[in-house]
Amino acid sequence: MYSLIAMMAALIGVAGLYSSWRRLALAGPGVVAGSWLLIVLSGWIWCLGWGVEFGTVFACLALSVAGGVFLLLNYEVRERKSPRPADTQQLVINPRTWGRHALLSIIVFPVAGTLSVVGSILLAHEMPWIPVNQMVLAVLLIPVIWGAAAYWACADPLPGRPAIALGVGALLSLACLYL
Amino acid sequence: MKIIPSPALVRQSLAGHSWLGLLAGALLYLVCLSGTLAVFYPEFERWEQPRVPEYLEVDPGIFDTAYAEALARDPAATEHVFIGLPHGDMPRATVSTDNVGWFVHRDGSLGEQVAHDWTHILLDLHLFLHLPESFGMIVVSLLGVILCGLIISGLLAHPRLFKDAFSLRLRGSKRMEQVDIHNRLSVWGTPFHLMIGITGAYFGLAMLILPVIAEVYYEGDTDRVMATLFGAEPQLEQTLERPAAVGRAVRAVEEMAADSRPFYVTLEEVGTPQQFMLVGAGYPRRLIYAEQFRFDSAGNYLDKAGFSDGEAGKQAIFSVYRLHFGHFGGLPVKFAYALLGLALTVVAVSGVNIWLARRKHRDLLNPLWTGFVWGAPLALAVSALAQVVFGIPATALFWITLLLCGCLSRLLDDDRRTRRQLLWYTAGAAFALVAGHMAKFGSHAVGGAALWVNVAWLTVAVIFCLAATKAGTRLSRR
Secondary structure (H helix, E strand, C coil): CHHHHHHHHHHHHHHHHHHHHCCCCCCCHHHHHHHHHHHHHHHHHHHHHHHHHHHHHHHHHHHHHHHHHHHHHCCEEECCCCCCCCCECCCCCCHHHHHHHHHHHHHHHHHHHHHHHHHHHHHHHCCCCCHHHHHHHHHHHHHHHHHHHHHHHHHCCCCHHHHHHHHHHHHHHHHHHHC | CCCCCCHHHHHHHHHHHHHHHHHHHHHHHHHHHHHHHHCCHHHHHHHHCCCCCCCCCCCCCHHHHHHHHHHHHCCCCCCCEEEECCECCECCEEEECCCCEEEECCCCCEEEECCCHHHHHHHHHHHHCCCCHHHHHHHHHHHHHHHHHHHHHHHHHCCCCCCCCCCCEEECCHHHHHHHHHHHHHHHHHHHHHHHHHHHHHHHHHHHHHHHHHHHHHCCCHHHHHHHHHCCCCCCCCCCCCCCCHHHHHHHHHHHCCCCEEEEEEEECCCCCCCEEEEEEECCCCCCCCEEEEEECCCCEEEECCCCCCCHHHHHHCCHHHHHHCCCCHHHHHHHHHHHHHHHHHHHHHHHHHHHHHCCCECCHHHHHHHHHHHHHHHHHHHHHHHHHCCCCCHHHHHHHHHHHHHHHHHHCCHHHHHHHHHHHHHHHHHHHHHHHHHHHHHHHHCHHHHHHHHHHHHHHHHHHHHHHHHHHHHHHC
């Protein structure tokens, strides 16, 4: 029963967002806010029925499924534009870009990796928790921090900037941890 | 106040997103595709050996003799014995040493040898990309990291991501179609994708950072870190006169934790005075893989690890497995995971497709990518046919098939024709697989889990046939 109510709440919430997006009869900031409220409420109902652990996961899965349902309702098939297939040219490898790719690889993996590992451990170590909780927080934080650092390294037009910042960050974190 | 990323930030984020995506796209595709199927790995294991008798209720006392018999049959040295108790997901009992395993009949006698070779090919592809385990696991974990980076950069690179959340324009221009598919599936799957990235990265990174954590907390003593997280090994000195009292230990857990269900027993330090047992029990509506109850060899209770009611960190770390593989909440959750896993697979492919469509020219990469993408399902079907039906070791065959698909695609040099041909081949291989499975296993192929897996293969075959036919119609119109 809880599952049914929660799923309905998620579907109605997403329907509200969809209605606003399509500018149907029900639209406007009030509808959007109400829809998000319903989506949050559906999460709470999932938790009531299944406990916090299952409930949280189910709420996320249900939101994705509900979104997919309305996406399918709204798809639009257009006339295929089939440009004349281009001839296959020889693969051109430009060695001038290798330097940049190599530099990015070094920043994304060893540099960002070192910072994320020692930075996460340092951050977790500073939490007022017992060691087991600190360790687990560090382990789960690493991919997020590493991913964010990797993104910065690739996005910055001056790759030296993230390289230096991440490198210095890693060294400072190491110093804080070991000195 | 609206928070809109500046055009420069969007441009830079897009560049970063592309670089990370291209770096990992092909491997991410293989890991996501195999992961989507791996959600159902218990069903695949049952399908591979459909003749094994299935039951749920059993007297745990039978395992005292069953494991002793297994040890007697296996002449090679072993440090562990793993006993799988029958449960909902796997209604079969097994006993395995470090080297070999057998199914256990209801009377405690050993049956057929455990041989899930194709499921292992699938799982090894997902976990290690068929690389050496320790290295492969790190590579796959780094893909989890890159997935996190892709989610962050994707959110920043697409300021209209939420505004266009319901817009899906199919066909039209190739690039617009791929962009819409990529962005829509990404935005609606974001919580799932992030969870998969973080939990996926955990498995390999945990081993990598263990020495660093040990250095910070325990002067480099990694055993103490493991003891903190997973519980210290009991210090025992026993005289082993008879087999370990597995039945007594399982019954004790059933009494101690009435709401739990024991589903495995591990014997550690087998045959030594330090031998002890871990009884793993699943809890309803909990994400933890199991609570571990420890017993000495005579079946006397020692302690429990505390994954069910210990520190939050312990509970969280032991929830990673079920959260990653979707093994909780029954079939609806498995189907939801398969659906969202497939969506992530499509996101990985469409990301590379967008990059290819954006280029102003066509080169070797175009046909190779088409061959790789549509060759992977064929390679899985061919490897299953070889391994399950003919008993031919098929790991190499998987990669050879993939390579041949790339060559075929290069030869045809026409993405639509390649796709159509590979769809036909995959459908043919799937039909052959089901026919071969039925010929080999007879009535066992149309009962229990085997029936549903065969129906799934047939469904894939029919869908691929329909897609190939449709693609053929379009080709003839060209």
